[in-house]
Amino acid sequence: MTKTRIRLADHQDIEQLIELEEQSFAFDRISRRSWRALSESASAIVLVAEAGAMVVGSAVILMRKRSQIARLYSIAVKSGCQRSGIGHLLTNEVSRAATAHGCTEVRLESRIDNVRAHALFRALGYTPFGAPIPDYYADGASAIRFRKQLRPGISSRVVPEKADNSKIRSLDSNQAPPG
Numbered sequence: 001m002t003k004t005r006i007r008l009a010d011h012q013d014i015e016q017l018i019e020l021e022e023q024s025f026a027f028d029r030i031s032r033r034s035w036r037a038l039s040e041s042a043s044a045i046v047l048v049a050e051a052g053a054m055v056v057g058s059a060v061i062l063m064r065k066r067s068q069i070a071r072l073y074s075i076a077v078k079s080g081c082q083r084s085g086i087g088h089l090l091t092n093e094v095s096r097a098a099t100a101h102g103c104t105e106v107r108l109e110s111r112i113d114n115v116r117a118h119a120l121f122r123a124l125g126y127t128p129f130g131a132p133i134p135d136y137y138a139d140g141a142s143a144i145r146f147r148k149q150l151r152p153g154i155s156s157r158v159v160p161e162k163a164d165n166s167k168i169r170s171l172d173s174n175q176a177p178p179g
Ligand SMILES: CC(C)(COP(=O)(O)OP(=O)(O)OC[C@H]1O[C@@H](n2cnc3c(N)ncnc32)[C@H](O)[C@@H]1OP(=O)(O)O)[C@@H](O)C(=O)NCCC(=O)NCCS
Pocket: 024, 025, 074, 075, 076, 077, 078, 081, 082, 083, 084, 085, 086, 087, 088, 089, 109, 110, 111, 114, 115, 116, 117, 119, 120, 121, 123, 178, 179
């Protein structure tokens, strides 16, 4: 079986990221333009899971200047590659990458009916908090919020530690994530 590795995305991944997004989400997909902006933004980290030359998963983390809370904005694994631990790998690297950026917590929103994703997040220490957010997605579905406290000292394999968070520009992160 081909080994999966997690790395930072670059421009050459955009076509495969769009394809993965189309396959994974029916609404609120990240557009080509947004992928480009995210991969260039200092306030976003785009991770890809790669097996051979193929992108088999992705995760997008958003950060805000002067906030220690990172947001897991999107995570997806190619349908034929699910249930083989790639979601775990990506989600664990999200924690490491956010920690390397000085964050102490990761939060996310997920569709109320996305039980597969909820099982993954719970298994990795995320807990639901707050009331469901009604009418959060384009089709009117509600979102559940999850959060996880990060342990200081876990080092990222793909993201270098940032000494200076002031370089993080603000990015409009109010948009609903894909689900
Ligand atoms: C959610 C998602 C990223 C999980 O990725 P994955 O690579 O399948 O995850 P893993 O193989 O690491 O599985 C981790 C755990 O998630 C849960 N899980 C994953 N797929 C599941 C399924 N089909 N049914 C039930 N639980 C499932 C289980 O707890 C699983 O552990 P187990 O296989 O030991 O029981 C993937 O299903 C996906 O891309 N879904 C479509 C996009 C999406 O919904 N993203 C989340 C938005 S919030």
